[in-house]
Amino acid sequence: xxxxxxxxTHPDKIAxxxxxxxxxxxxxxxxxxxxxxxxxxxxxxxxxxxxxAIFMDNNARFLEIAWAAQRAGLYYACISSKLTAxxxxxxxxxxxxxxxxxxxxxxxxxxxxxxxxxxxPKLMVGGVRxxxxxYEAARDAMPAIAICDETSGTDMLYSSGTTGRPKGVKMxxxxxxxxxxxxxxxxxNMLYKVTPDTVYLSPAPLYHAxxxxxxxxxxxxxxxxVVMEKFDPIxxxxxxxxxxxxxxxxxxxxxIRLLKLPESERKAYDLSSLVSVIHAAAPCxxxxxxxxxEWLGPIVYEYYxxxxxxxxxxxxxxxxxxxxxxxxxxxxxxxxxCNDEGEELPxxxxxxxxxxxxxxxxxxxxxxxxxxxxxxxxxxWSTLGDVGKLDADGYVYLTDRKAFMIxxxxxxxxxxxxxxxxxxxxxxxxxxxxGVPNEDFGEEVKAVVQPMSMDEAGEDLASELxxxxxxxxxxxxxxxxIDFEAELPRHPTGKLYKRLLRDRYWGNRDSRIV
Numbered sequence: 001x002x003x004x005x006x007x008x009t010h011p012d013k014i015a016x017x018x019x020x021x022x023x024x025x026x027x028x029x030x031x032x033x034x035x036x037x038x039x040x041x042x043x044x045x046x047x048x049x050x051x052x053a054i055f056m057d058n059n060a061r062f063l064e065i066a067w068a069a070q071r072a073g074l075y076y077a078c079i080s081s082k083l084t085a086x087x088x089x090x091x092x093x094x095x096x097x098x099x100x101x102x103x104x105x106x107x108x109x110x111x112x113x114x115x116x117x118x119x120x121p122k123l124m125v126g127g128v129r130x131x132x133x134x135y136e137a138a139r140d141a142m143p144a145i146a147i148c149d150e151t152s153g154t155d156m157l158y159s160s161g162t163t164g165r166p167k168g169v170k171m172x173x174x175x176x177x178x179x180x181x182x183x184x185x186x187x188x189n190m191l192y193k194v195t196p197d198t199v200y201l202s203p204a205p206l207y208h209a210x211x212x213x214x215x216x217x218x219x220x221x222x223x224x225x226v227v228m229e230k231f232d233p234i235x236x237x238x239x240x241x242x243x244x245x246x247x248x249x250x251x252x253x254x255x256i257r258l259l260k261l262p263e264s265e266r267k268a269y270d271l272s273s274l275v276s277v278i279h280a281a282a283p284c285x286x287x288x289x290x291x292x293x294e295w296l297g298p299i300v301y302e303y304y305x306x307x308x309x310x311x312x313x314x315x316x317x318x319x320x321x322x323x324x325x326x327x328x329x330x331x332x333x334x335x336x337x338c339n340d341e342g343e344e345l346p347x348x349x350x351x352x353x354x355x356x357x358x359x360x361x362x363x364x365x366x367x368x369x370x371x372x373x374x375x376x377x378x379x380x381w382s383t384l385g386d387v388g389k390l391d392a393d394g395y396v397y398l399t400d401r402k403a404f405m406i407x408x409x410x411x412x413x414x415x416x417x418x419x420x421x422x423x424x425x426x427x428x429x430x431x432x433x434x435g436v437p438n439e440d441f442g443e444e445v446k447a448v449v450q451p452m453s454m455d456e457a458g459e460d461l462a463s464e465l466x467x468x469x470x471x472x473x474x475x476x477x478x479x480x481x482i483d484f485e486a487e488l489p490r491h492p493t494g495k496l497y498k499r500l501l502r503d504r505y506w507g508n509r510d511s512r513i514v
Contacts, residue, residue, distance in 0.1 A: 001220045002179035003067060004146070007031035016063060016215070016225040019201075019239050023060045030064055030219075032144035037068030039142035044121060046098045048073035048151055049173060053097035054207065055079040055088055055113075057105040058229045061125045061135065062206050065101050066155075066216065071178045073151035075170065077158065078207035081105075082491065085112035087166075091158055092117055094365055095168055099123070101135065152176045156364070157209050157307050168364035169307050185217040187331075191314060192276045192301060194247060198223035199273075201239060201248035203231045205492045209307040210280060214249055231492065233257045237269040244273040251494025252284040253430065255292050256423060260452070266295070276301055281494040283398050285420035286325050293317050302327055304396060306384040308373075311335070311355030313396050326395040333358025335396055337389055342376040350389045350399050354381040387414065404498060406435035408443045411476055415498075418445065418479065421472050427452050427461060430488045432498050433479065436505040447479040448501055450488045457484035 003015060011028035018024075025033075046052065052069055054076055056062050069076035077095045079088055088109065092100055100120050102110045104127035113122070114131030124132035152174050158166035174180065188194040200218045202225055204211040215225050226243050228235065231254060239245065258266065277292070278301045293300050298317035304327035305312045311333030315326060333355030337345045345351045354375050361382065363369040375381035387399040400414035407413075415433035422431040430450040435443030449465065451457050462482040469478045489497040 001181050001185060002071075003027055003030050003034070003219050004071070005179055006219075006222045010222065013222070014224045015219055016060075016227055017243070018058075018060050019226055019228040019235065021060070021229075025060060025064075027219075027222075030067065033064040033139065034067035034071060035144045035146055036139045036142040037065055038072040038147045038150075039145070040138055041068065041072050041074065041099070042147050042149075043142065044099060046072070046074065048149065048153075049075070051075040051077055051095045051097045051156060052099045052101065053077045053079055053088075053092045053095065054101045055081065055083075055092075055106060055110075056101065056103040056125065056207070057081050058206050058227055059103055059105070059125060061103070063215065063219075063227075066206075066212065067219075070153045070216070071150050072147060072153060073149070073173065074153040075156035075173075076153065077156045077168070078212055079158070080207055080491070081205060083109075085109045085116060088113060089116040091166060091168070092120060095156055095158075095170075101125070102132070103127075104129075150178050152178050152180060155209070155212060157207075157212075159307060167366055167369050169309075169361055170364040171309070171359075171361060182217060182220055183332075184213055185220045187312070188214065188217050189221065192247060192278055194218065194221055194223065194276075196222035198247050199226065199243055199245045200224070201226045201228070201236070201243070201245040203228040203236055203248065203250060203254065204494075208492075210249060231257075233261055234265065237266070237271070240271050240274065241269045246273055247276045247278070248274070249278040249280070251281040252279060252288060253282070253490065253494045255279065255284065255288050256430075259288060259291055259295075260426075260429070271296065275299060278303065280304065282496075283327070283416055283420070285423060287420075287424050289320065290324075293321070304328055304398065308361045308382070308384060310358040310361055310382045310384070315395065319395075323391065323393065323395040326391070326397050328396060329394045330355070330396065335390060335394075336375075336381060338375065342378075345389075347390055347392050350387055352383050352402060353386045353388045353396065353398075354378075354383045356381045358382065404434060406443050406445060408435065408438065408445065408476065409441040413445060413477055415445075418447070418469070418473065418477055421469065422447060422449065422465060425465060425468055427456055428465070430490060432488055432496055432501050434498055434502045434505075436502075438480075444480045445477065446505065447482045448488065449482055449484050450486065451484060454484070454486050 006027040014024050015027045015030040100122045103125040122132045123135040125135045128134045156170050158168045202211050206212050280303045300317045303314040313328035313330045315328035334357050336354040337351040339351045373382050387402050400416040418433045429452045432448045436446040438444040489500045
């Protein structure tokens with residue numbers, strides 16, 4: 001269950017292909033190059049338990065570096081390519097990275113890091129700059145044979161920072177052989193029909209937990225992966241047809257962009273090879289999911305989990321149609337719904353979602369955040385900070401992130417429901433809803449809309465959307481005002497940096513996001 005084993009049995013099989021450039025890498029090439037990089041790491045004094053940082057775009061070198069770290073017993077901290085130099089500097093120093101790998105696509109941020117990280121050895125893919133060595137030259141100087149002390153490493157990923165400063169999630173190293181089986185690989189095989197014949201499309205950035213872990217799980221299985229350099233709805237459909245993709249994982253914003261294509265464009269591509277389309281990362285509006293199942297058939301799966309890997313809920317299309325709005329039943333960890341005092345709530349009541357009996361995690365260098373993630377009475381129960389409820393059949397329903405809750409006149413309002421409605425309007429591409437100051441009620445509901453065309457932004461569209469909300473929402477939930485932005489600060493993984501929008505309206509006031 002490792003690329004090294006597939007390189008022995010199927011050396012010429014494609015491990016991955018880049019969607020835009022078409023560059024294909026076989027299992028033999030992936031194995032040889034990851035061996036070279038593992039040799040390089042040892043030559044630079046990077047040992048078992050150390051950390052390296054990968055700050056790159058989706059390119060053909062990303063996975064060989066990740067697999068090198070995995071077989072060298074390292075933590076590999078994969079950093080968002082959207083961050084500023086100061087943010088990257090914080091993560092590299094917080095995780096204690098012994099080396100930084102970046103790419104020419106990360107300029108000019110990469111240039112700024114030279115002065116910020118003068119003592120961190122740095123290599124660049126696809127170019128050479130002052131302060132950086134050539135990754136390719138350093139790799140190719142090493143032998144393509146296994147290091148003598150191979151042992152399993154793992155990722156060390158940082159939260160997206162949508163509600164504050166990113167937090168590193170660091171799991172204990174297993175000490176297992178590099179080809180020891182992996183729980184995610186087992187789940188993908190059992191739940192989503194993944195086999196060595198699977199062709200998996202990954203449209204999201206590899207630095208994020210789900211794309212990185214699922215791609216590597218697919219390569220443990222021996223399937224082939226199509227990596228999109230960046231998401232585009234037409235490119236996605238084209239690649240499914242061209243590579244006969246069988247499985248892909250998306251986020252709800254990708255569903256929305258696909259559905260807003262003209263029907264003639266959606267029907268122009270042959271998607272009959274698909275056997276499973278999996279979505280996660282954010283709640284999916286009910287209407288959007290209904291339309292996706294109608295279009296693709298009952299092959300749409302959903303799961304709810306986090307970078308922290310403390311629990312896992314999942315369901316298929318048939319289950320969802322019987323429990324619309326649910327994100328599934330737990331198959332790892334027992335779901336508990338609790339109030340602010342930590343008391344367990346009955347079926348149907350909303351509260352903080354905890355996972356009991358799941359894997360334990362810690363936020364690196366942040367005992368306060370770690371403690372805040374634990375149940376006040378049962379420290380083995382942990383939460384991702386989401387609010388939701390359970391139904392009588394044990395299915396979980398998400399209400400929203402607790403940090404995004406609006407309190408208006410003492411009433412709790414969750415933006416997700418409002419966002420799920422507004423985004424279905426044909427003139428809306430994206431939307432963020434949050435609370436803004438109100439002298440009488442404390443907060444009031446504000447919507448910031450990204451229209452399909454900025455030419456339509458203005459009072460007429462605002463009035464149209466207000467009427468749309470009036471038809472479907474109770475008065476307390478309706479936005480009191482609507483602003484327009486050409487593009488919302490949404491992460492490529494589907495997460496919305498709502499904090500950045502809220503801060504504009506709160507100024508120096510406490511927006512309750514930490």
